[in-house]
Amino acid sequence: MKQMRIDPRLNAHGKRTSLIGRIGSTPTLLAGTLMLAVLVLLAAFIPFISPYQPSEQNLSAFLQPPSAEHWLGTDQLGRDLFTRLIYAARTDLKIMVLAEIIPFCTGLFLGMVAGYYGKWLDTVITLITDTFIAFPFYLIVIIVAFASGAGERGIYITFILVGWIVFARVTRGLTASFRQQEWVASAQTLGLPGIRIILRHILPNVLPQAIVVLMTDMVGLLVAIVTLGYLGIGITPPTPDWGTMISDGQSFITTAWWLSAVPGFAVVYTGIALSLVGDGLADLWRKK
Amino acid sequence: MSYNIILEVEDLSLETKQHQKLVNRVSFALGKWETLGLVGESGSGKSLTLRAILGLLPRGVEKVAGTVQSDERTAMVFQDPRGALDPLCPVVKQLSEVVRFRQQVSKKAARGIALELLERLGLPDSLKTEDRYPSQLSGGQCQRVVIAIALACKPSILLCDEPTTALDVTVQKQIIETISALQKDLGFAMVFVTHNLAVAAAMCSKLCVMKNGEIVEQGETLELLQNPQDPYTQMLINSVLPVPELEGSERIWN
Amino acid sequence: MMKPSKTLSATAGNKSRGSSRWLAMVLVRALVVILCVTTAVFFLIRIVPGDPSKMILGEYSTPEALESMHHALGLDLSLGDQFLRFVKILFTQGDTGNSIISGTSTRELIADRAPVTLLLIGMASVFAIIIALLLATLAATNKDKLPDHLIRIFPTITLGMPVFWVGLLLILMFSVRLRWFPVGGVGEGWGGTLHSLALPAITVAFSQIPTLVRSLRAQMLDVLESDFVVTLKAARIPRAIIMFKHVMRNAALPTLMLFGVNLSYLIGGTLVVEQVFGIKGIGSLLFSSIAKRDFPVIQGIALYCAISVVIISLLVEIISRWLDPRTKGKS
Numbered sequence: 001m002k003q004m005r006i007d008p009r010l011n012a013h014g015k016r017t018s019l020i021g022r023i024g025s026t027p028t029l030l031a032g033t034l035m036l037a038v039l040v041l042l043a044a045f046i047p048f049i050s051p052y053q054p055s056e057q058n059l060s061a062f063l064q065p066p067s068a069e070h071w072l073g074t075d076q077l078g079r080d081l082f083t084r085l086i087y088a089a090r091t092d093l094k095i096m097v098l099a100e101i102i103p104f105c106t107g108l109f110l111g112m113v114a115g116y117y118g119k120w121l122d123t124v125i126t127l128i129t130d131t132f133i134a135f136p137f138y139l140i141v142i143i144v145a146f147a148s149g150a151g152e153r154g155i156y157i158t159f160i161l162v163g164w165i166v167f168a169r170v171t172r173g174l175t176a177s178f179r180q181q182e183w184v185a186s187a188q189t190l191g192l193p194g195i196r197i198i199l200r201h202i203l204p205n206v207l208p209q210a211i212v213v214l215m216t217d218m219v220g221l222l223v224a225i226v227t228l229g230y231l232g233i234g235i236t237p238p239t240p241d242w243g244t245m246i247s248d249g250q251s252f253i254t255t256a257w258w259l260s261a262v263p264g265f266a267v268v269y270t271g272i273a274l275s276l277v278g279d280g281l282a283d284l285w286r287k288k
Numbered sequence: 289m290s291y292n293i294i295l296e297v298e299d300l301s302l303e304t305k306q307h308q309k310l311v312n313r314v315s316f317a318l319g320k321w322e323t324l325g326l327v328g329e330s331g332s333g334k335s336l337t338l339r340a341i342l343g344l345l346p347r348g349v350e351k352v353a354g355t356v357q358s359d360e361r362t363a364m365v366f367q368d369p370r371g372a373l374d375p376l377c378p379v380v381k382q383l384s385e386v387v388r389f390r391q392q393v394s395k396k397a398a399r400g401i402a403l404e405l406l407e408r409l410g411l412p413d414s415l416k417t418e419d420r421y422p423s424q425l426s427g428g429q430c431q432r433v434v435i436a437i438a439l440a441c442k443p444s445i446l447l448c449d450e451p452t453t454a455l456d457v458t459v460q461k462q463i464i465e466t467i468s469a470l471q472k473d474l475g476f477a478m479v480f481v482t483h484n485l486a487v488a489a490a491m492c493s494k495l496c497v498m499k500n501g502e503i504v505e506q507g508e509t510l511e512l513l514q515n516p517q518d519p520y521t522q523m524l525i526n527s528v529l530p531v532p533e534l535e536g537s538e539r540i541w542n
Numbered sequence: 543m544m545k546p547s548k549t550l551s552a553t554a555g556n557k558s559r560g561s562s563r564w565l566a567m568v569l570v571r572a573l574v575v576i577l578c579v580t581t582a583v584f585f586l587i588r589i590v591p592g593d594p595s596k597m598i599l600g601e602y603s604t605p606e607a608l609e610s611m612h613h614a615l616g617l618d619l620s621l622g623d624q625f626l627r628f629v630k631i632l633f634t635q636g637d638t639g640n641s642i643i644s645g646t647s648t649r650e651l652i653a654d655r656a657p658v659t660l661l662l663i664g665m666a667s668v669f670a671i672i673i674a675l676l677l678a679t680l681a682a683t684n685k686d687k688l689p690d691h692l693i694r695i696f697p698t699i700t701l702g703m704p705v706f707w708v709g710l711l712l713i714l715m716f717s718v719r720l721r722w723f724p725v726g727g728v729g730e731g732w733g734g735t736l737h738s739l740a741l742p743a744i745t746v747a748f749s750q751i752p753t754l755v756r757s758l759r760a761q762m763l764d765v766l767e768s769d770f771v772v773t774l775k776a777a778r779i780p781r782a783i784i785m786f787k788h789v790m791r792n793a794a795l796p797t798l799m800l801f802g803v804n805l806s807y808l809i810g811g812t813l814v815v816e817q818v819f820g821i822k823g824i825g826s827l828l829f830s831s832i833a834k835r836d837f838p839v840i841q842g843i844a845l846y847c848a849i850s851v852v853i854i855s856l857l858v859e860i861i862s863r864w865l866d867p868r869t870k871g872k873s
Contacts, residue, residue, distance in 0.1 A: 127574065127575070127578060128578075130571075130575045130578075131575055131578040131579055131582055132582075133806060133851075134575055134579050134806070134848040134849075134851045134852045134855075135579070135582075135806070135844065135847065135848045135851070136806045136807065136808075136809040136810030136813070136847055136848075136851065137806065137807055137810045138807075138810030138811065138813060138814055139809070139810050139813060139828070139843070139844060139847055139848075140844070141810075142813075142828070142832070143586065143832075143840060143844055144586075146832050146840075147586065216701065219701050219702045220701075222702065223702060223703075223704045226704050226707075227704055227705075227706060227814060230704070230706055230707075231814070231817065231829065233832070243704075246704075246706070246707055246710070250710060253710060253713065253714055253718065254714075254718050257714050260707070260710050261710075261711065261714075264703070264704060264707035264710070264711070267702055267703070267704055267707070268699065268702045268703055269702075270702060271699075271701050271702010271703070272698055272699055272701075272702060274702070275697075275698045275701050275702070276698065279698070339772075342772075342776055344772055344775050344776060346767070347685065347766075347767065362776075363776060363777070364772070364773070364776045366769050366772070366773065368769060371768060371769040371770060372769040372770050372772075372773045373770050373773070374770045374774075374788050374791075374792065375770075375792070375867065375868055376788075376791050376792055376795070376866070376867060377787075377788065377791075378867075385779060385783075386774075386777040386779065389777070389778065389779050389780065389783075390777060390778065421867035421868070423867060423868040424867070434773065437773060437777060438776075438777075440777070441776075441777050441778070
């Protein structure tokens, strides 16, 4: 991974004001933000947009192809696919964001501590990450999600346990490289305590890269949530979720292929949006 | 003395794709047997000029104007000798490969010629029997291999891009001596890029002083050093060479 | 991804004594990770909130049944004794106990399913490497031209594609519509097996290609920009020879490292894809064991997968170092 060079003298305030101004000048960032905005707005206002409820069944109108009445058709129980799709976005996006908060913070903290203090602390944290990485990602996610019980809670527990690894690895490397640099040494000679140097000086420099990684990681997390739903150990019906929608539609793949295809496209759409935001932010911060 | 121009650079201008000027209207000519020095600080466009002569500009750099005219074969010696060799390929194999394609000989004959070349450049005999990779040779040895590769192309113009900058001071001298001796023996012309005015003065009969992509002054080495017109040249001379040595002692420059 | 070449070149120039020390370090580290993995798998059953026996037997089980389940899982022993027993069975018999449902040993169950999964992983790896190499070469040699732009967009689009969904779409396209491949299951004989595994292997490979292409392209550009390529070009060596003999070789080494790192993801993807295509491999064993709450088997699968990943990464690391002359030292 290429490291971005960030001017350590830049203050957080200056960065924030120029950020908004520069979103427009970075096309990938603009496109990604717009794509996300469309999805979030749809999810927020779906009760006013759609006349249907997500679980409203209509057995006289099942498996209908797309029409003016049902924009994306209906499923095997006659539920409106578009309505369910957007309600599912509510579920999945909410879980995606919430499930990422704790792992992001712990990973960042552990990575900085390991990279800054080195020695035995670093050895221990590296050993833990090495152990986790030995398990294939989906294997560990599936087993932990199953063990902690299907449903939202299981997903949060799973990602609190395994989600921090990525951030810890990235931050550890960055912090270790910053540690070699003069401005850290000069802060040390001033007698600042380590935790202060970490929070005041290293964190602002590690954060941009960590946020870029966060964007890509959210895509992976979303795909994992959807995969768990598909396998029946994630979100449980009747809560609408893209994964369970794909799995429900699988039985009708020969007759009504869009039932499985469309929720998948929603995942891909969100993935593209987040990737674009990530790439855009990386470009933005690299330009400085 | 007959003066045959074998390389003529005229109004050469190079830009990045974003239209940032890198080299601006550079012109000079190189005669047979002659050595021309391009001196100036880093970033002044010396190396890019050289790459333009070689016809292999780095990605993202374009020639926007001017011509490079030459019918002669060129070869190049690089600043970082280790980087100029494939790290995963034994050095003898790299050299034989060049010999094979440039001199159109069999694989076996190419190896023979390659070993001769290496011997001529004073590389140890151990290279003949064992596979040696660039990482196993010293910087000076790598540079000799790079020079051997350049010579394998049988060039009539040798382009040297700061060939000694990355080396130890003692090795620098040996490499300079080797290049000078080879030039005497084989009779190629040279364009010698350096930021070291002392080296340039020792090697070159003509000098071009470059700054910010432009030639600020050019002329015969002795004349230019003794009577610099441009303030930048004066500054270079003052900063590099002790003034007393310059006065009257013509022998140094010949 | 960490750049492996950096750590390699940092140790360059060490004498062979440094090499054997390096080997010892790497081996010890792998061993320690294997021990940690074992411990983690042992505790896996214990992160379950409540009584795993109750989870297996259901809420309304008799106390006697619970008692015998406790015994079967070894939960009636002290934690230390349980761990010792677990480690002992693992290292003497290579096992994690018998299946609660069928009574067969976990090792046998896994050995029975492993061939299909290994074949699928092998095919997926071959597909992934070939396609990634082709695309990366195409992109790197046409930098900033149309093929490069198209190939660079590719990872952005495919990053968010759930692997099972890709499998479904491929089934829809190539099995249902075009009828080129069977819809699921594994065919008879070698030909039939390869034919029926082709589509799942492509599905797994598809999930690996974006990462591989992205980093391979960057590696190739690095190599293409390096001085030695200019040396070879200046010597007018034919382009094809520069590309295949020099650039590819130099880009191959980091790719091998990256592939070792990604193997873990590839195995995970394979387990999920087996489910989509109805292939009776380790993946389907995992899901049926999960459905039946068959803890020893789940533990066994987790352990075997993790230990394979550790051993393969170790081999990749050793092979890369052995292939790289930069680590051989001066003489």
